[in-house]
Amino acid sequence: MTEPRPLPRRSLRTRLALFYAAGIYVAGIVVLAVITVPLVGIQSTATGPARGSAPGVITGTGHGIGPHQLLVGSAIALVVLIPVALTGGWFVADRFLRPLRTITTTAKAISAGNLQQRLDLGEPADELTELGGVLDDLFARLHASFDAQRHFVANASHELRTPLAGLRTLLEVTLADPDADAVTLRSACEEALALGAHQERLVQALLALATSERGVTRFDTVDLAHIVEGVLAGRRDQAAERGIDLVEHLAPAVTAGDPRLVESLVANLIDNALRHNHPDGHVEITTQTSGARATLTISNSGPVIPGDQIQRLFHPFQRLAPERGSRRDGYGLGLAIVHAVARAHHATLTTTAPPEGGLAVTVRFAHPWQSAETETARIASLTREGAGRRTRPR
Known part of the structure; x- marks a missing residue:
């Protein structure tokens, strides 16, 4: 049929x-x-003079x-x-x-690709004009997102190409040496493994940044003090080797969020404080509950950072002058991951650079019930918008 x-x-x-x-x-x-x-x-009626009658009758x-x-x-x-x-x-x-x-x-x-163009409906102000304004805002965010994505891909390609080129050069030089013995080959293999580990850490950092920017998919109750203790357990030896003094003021600070992302935020802040520091410097870590927020503050000594360069540090692959830190084992992604995780948790991020040098970063998280209410309200708003689009008459 x-x-x-x-x-x-x-x-x-x-x-x-x-x-x-x-x-x-x-x-x-x-x-x-x-x-x-x-x-x-x-x-119908007719009026007129009749015999023996008055006019108009x-x-x-x-x-x-x-x-x-x-x-x-x-x-x-x-x-x-x-x-x-x-x-x-x-x-x-x-x-x-x-x-x-x-x-x-x-x-x-x-x-079609002209992301700079806008609707600009203007007057009269009605429902269609309001829709045009919403679409203009959407196009602006998409434009900014695509620009950031292109910038990120270009920087990531550059960061990955450098160690790959070094690895290839190392292998070519070693293979081209006719007098290479076992010791030379072993040394080349060790350097190749070091470069491979460098690339692996860079890829892991890129994945952490992508995961953070994707947003929070689960909200569990976490204690910032407990997470800081766990992160510090694997970094005390590194601090002792460099002579950096760790000062801890850990009070219970309960919030809600993805434990893995919050741990990534804490780890990157501590690594940044250790990496960009003076020998015999200090790192001070404080967790506390202030009002309706759980607060994490990490401050460290180090080189002087210009005030107009602070915000640039929270963009991917952004580094200051080489003299900021004595070590160049970073990738310029740590603070970018911190910024992405804070934004995903609706946390407030405050950064100051003391005149004597170093950096102080404060992250303020909401209480568990406030975080859950914020996420629930956001999901409900998206649901209402989706339902409105589905039921709106065409």
Whole structure:
């Protein structure tokens, strides 16, 4: 059995025109009925002088408009009303859909690659203008996101290409040496393993950044003090080797979030404080509950950081001058991961650079119930928006 062919879909303009025309036609029928029905049965009267009567006195009556004449006149009026209603409906539909056509045309141009273009509907301020403003904001965020993605990919490619080129050069030089012995080959293998470990750490940092930017998928109750203790357990030896003094003020600070992401934030802050520090410097770590927020503060000694360069450190692959730290084993991703995790948890990130040098970073998380309420409200808002888009008449 062959399936029936689907009926051709009418355009929105056609459907609106028919809807408006039907409304005009029904209104015309109602008006015509209101006017003509009382005329049925009304008898005409004639006035004039009659023999033996005063002027202006009614002298007789005549027949009114008959049903036949009313029927014919009404039919003619209804026939004439059809093209009038269709024309009016088509005009009204065209007038109201004009901004929507502008939105569609511009959106097609923007989706083709011209992300700098905007709708800019202007006046009058109505629902379609509001939709245009929302779409303009969306296009602006997409433009910024695509630019950041291109910038990130370019920097990531550069960061990965450097160790790969070094590894290839090392292997080529070693293989080209005709006098290479076992000791030389072993040394080359050790350097290759070191370069491979460098690339592995870089890829892990890139994955951590991508995971942080994806957002929080689970909210568990976590204690910042407990997480800091766990992170410090694996870094005390490193601090002791460099002579860096660790000062801890760990009070319970309970919040809600993804434990792995919060641990990544703490680990990157501590690693950044240890890496960009002076020998015999210090790192001070404080966790506490302040008001309605759980607070983590990590401050360290180190080189002086210009105030106008602080925000740049939270972008991927951004480093200051080489003299900022005595070691170059970082990738410029640590603070970028911290910023992404804080933003995903709706936490407040505050950074200051003391005049004597170093950096102080404070992260303020909300209490568990506030974090859950914020995420629930966000999901509910997205759900309502999605439901509104699904149920909005076309």
